[in-house]
Amino acid sequence: MIKLGIIGTNWITQQFIDAAHATGEYKLTAVYSRTVEKAKDFGKPNGATIFSDNLDEFFANDALDAVYIASPNSLHFEQAMLGIKNDKAVIVEKPIVANIKQMEILRETLEQHPQSRLFEAARQIHQPNFKIIKNQISKLGRIQGATLTYMKYSSRYDAVLAGQEPNVFTLKFAGGALQDLGVYVAYDAVGWFGMPDDVAYYPTLAPTRVDGKGVAILRYPEFDITLNIGKTSNSYLPSEIYGLKDTIVMSNPADLETVSYHDAEGHETLISEKPADNPMISEAADFARVINDPQNEKNDRDYWKWLDLSQNVAKLLYNLRQSGKIVFPDDKK
Template identity: 65%
Template sequence: MINFGIIGTNWITQQYIDAAHATGEWKLTAVYSRNLEKAYSFGEKNGATKFYDQIEDLINDKNVDAVYIASPNSLHFAQAKQVIEADKVAVVEKPMVANPTEWEQLDEALEKHPQALLFEAARHIHEDNFRAIRNQVGQMKLIQGATLTYAKYSSRYDSYLEGHEPNIFSLNFAGGALQDLGVYLAYDAVCWFGMPEEVAYFAQKIRTGVDGKGIAILRYPEFDVTLNIGKNINSELSSEIYGVKDSIVMDNAAELNRVEYIDEEGNRRLISDDPESNPMIAEARDFARVIQDPDNHINRKDYQNWLDLSRNVNKLLYNLRQNGKIYFTNEKEED
């Protein structure tokens, strides 16, 4: 059993706790919140027995094996580094860090602390339907491009419209559409097609300086991939991967609830399965497999592949931000 603590008490933390418990391989032990009363109220209903308002106390708790980090984006790096330096497992909600400099520093920390492990909680890459798409792409004669969409109105945008600056729409907290929903599409592109040769990001910035929505173009040697991202709109557009006469159609490039392959004759074949009731179960199960048997050669290979993929996605997101002239607070262009 993996005893874990949490940093962050929002809805996504609750979803991860539910998924982790559903696997039967995780047990919530400790909760951190700046407000100790909130740590108690959130933790007790989920079975936690220890509650902290100092992060160091959570990380140094000898009964905590792993820490799930779901704080604002800008805090991920420092908190993950603390967990690694305590020789523990860090599960960091996407995006793990803001730029390649931070990513490399975490990699250096892992080298110094070989007992520690680091996972980016990019949930959909662990799902069967994601792998089904990757397998189908590999079987297609020729790829001629793709259009991937994930645009979902954020409830925090209402607060922005009232004149406030929520974390997810703030440069101070490394927010914006690309850093949030765009992570899913970046993982799609890198995993299914590899790293692009050139990128462009046409960001539609809002008052706070972040991108409320935007269009990214990823240029590969023989085709382009378009990413359509938004947190201040809703879109019901499907996503597609184009072959010659065949194609793959997804209901949503991040949710992947229904995926069809359309062959050259126009015949449709469902290549997706019914998704789990909780979309985080697959990642929680995969992380547990590696944590509990890190020396297994398959687990080592999977773990390294996930780290490499995370590094490339981080680089892609950073390059897109640079092209779109989006710089987070205290971040230099050369970071």
């Protein structure tokens, strides 16, 4: 049983705990928060018995095998470093880092701590429908590009309109649409098509100077991919991958709830599986598989494949931000 600690006491943390418990491979033991009282309020109902407001003591505790980090984006790097240096398995909610240099440092630190493991909680790449789409892409006679749209109004944008600056909409905490919803479509693009040759990002800035929404163009040798992302409005458009006369259509490029294939004659075939009620179960199971048996050849191969993909996505997001002239404080360190 993997002894799990968590950083962050929001809804996404609860969803991961529920997914972890559903696999039967984890037991929540410890919670870190800025106050012990808050850690107890969140952790006790979930079975935790250790509560801390001291990060160094938290990561040094032998009662932890793995730590799930769901703090503000700008804190991921420092906390992941502490986990690696304490030889823990570290699961970091997306985006794993604020810039590509931080990812390079994490990988260098991993080399010095071979017992540790580092995972980005990019849930959809572990889901069956992500792999179904990749398989269907390989059957397209000719790829002519894709349009991936993920725009979902953030309740925190109400605070922005009221003159406030919540964490997810600040440069200080590495916020914005690209760092949040954009991670999903970036994973789709890189996971299905590889790294583009060139990129451009056209952001629409929120009053807090982060990108509230934006359009990214990824250029490949024979096609382009368009990414439409936003946290300041809702879109109900499906996302599509274009063959010559055939098309793959998905309801949402992050949740991948339904996926259909339209052949050259226009006939539609549903190719997706019904997803789990909790979309984080697949990733929690995959992480447990690697943590429990890291020397297994398949597990080791999968782990490095996921880590390489995380690094490429971090590089893509950084390059897009540079194109859009969006600079975080951590970029200057």
